[in-house]
Amino acid sequence: MSSSEAKETFQEVIETPKVFLKEGFQFINRCKKPDQKEFLKITQAVAMGFAALGALGYIVKLIHIPINNILVGSA
Numbered sequence: 001m002s003s004s005e006a007k008e009t010f011q012e013v014i015e016t017p018k019v020f021l022k023e024g025f026q027f028i029n030r031c032k033k034p035d036q037k038e039f040l041k042i043t044q045a046v047a048m049g050f051a052a053l054g055a056l057g058y059i060v061k062l063i064h065i066p067i068n069n070i071l072v073g074s075a
Helices: 002-032 036-073
Strands: none
Touching: none
8 A cells, every 4th residue: 555545545534524524513503493383383293292102002001901811811
């Protein structure tokens, strides 16, 4: 491996994190905080998701317990 190839490889290794950081800072600078109305919509959507998944889990558990008792109780 010649010194020019090693130098190019080293430059590539150094350049990758620089590009990543530059693009990351550009992304962060473009982002904005949500206003109160948008924040409340996001919060409501997340709360409804939690409630829906919790209800689904509860229903599955209610169905599973009697079936499990029938299967295990007969053994």
